[in-house]
Amino acid sequence: MKQTLKQLQQFKGVNRISMLTAYNCPIARSIEQAGIPIILVGDSVGMVEMGFSSTRDVTMEHMIYHIEGVRRGAPNTHIIGDLPHLSYESIDDAVTNAKRIIAAGADSVKLEGPYFDAVKAICAQGIEVVAHTGLTPQKATSFKKVGKDENEAQQIIEDSKKLIEAGAGMLVVEHVPAQLGAQISNELTVPVIGIGAGGETDGQVLVINDALGIGDYWPPFSKQYAHVSDTVLKVATQFKDEVQHKQFP
Ligand code: KIV
Ligand code: NA
DSSP: OOOOHHHHGGGTTTSOEEEEEOOSHHHHHHHHHHTOSEEEEOTTHHHHTSOOSSGGGOOHHHHHHHHHHHHHHOTTSEEEEEOOTTSSSSHHHHHHHHHHHHHTTOSEEEEESSOHHHHHHHHHTTOEEEEEEESOTTTOSSOOOOOOSHHHHHHHHHHHHHHHHTTOSEEEEESOOHHHHHHHHHHOSSOEEEESSOSOSSEEEEOHHHHHTOSSOOOTTSOOSOOHHHHHHHHHHHHHHHHHTTOOO
């Protein structure tokens, strides 16, 4: 059954939390069937589905379209919807756009970086917020691991704590050293979901296209549980040949 962030918080220290991204209805349906408690409609959609070279090209309209489809496929799963680049620079925009993400079918919204006042303002509307620290692709100029030096690590810890104090109910931490992922998880009272953040976070999130092996590049910290792009190639090639040789239909 669909749970709130508040309810999902009870898993911390009890059960490891799994989260997958999804961008469309049938994939969301399968993820729900598998019993994954949280689906993230990430702005990664821009890169892994739309062919953009960064998530900065993703708009509110894109996010709404994808969230609506995912909700139709997963009516009973907690859905986090990403607030896209530049959609929460002002408090007014943050609140307005968070409401639009929820209206599209998400249960909570996620935003990147130290936007403490935006988190506060969104929470004040009764909307649950997921924070995102470590590598934050909307602002990052490279996809390299962050938090390797002590100052950077301290800043990430401090930002993470302040985001939770501002009201965020969960944290995603991306591409940091395993030891930093572990430390943040230990120091925060809410679940910390890692991606490329080592094995000691409260949970793990993977981009579904990476897990399925869809595409032609996958981050080194991801895992390909299947090779779906290979399957598509095989199917398309076989179909072409069968049509050519009148074997189909
Ligand atoms: O957009 C996304 O898929 C994300 C995950 C990498 C956490 O934000
Ligand atoms: Na994202």
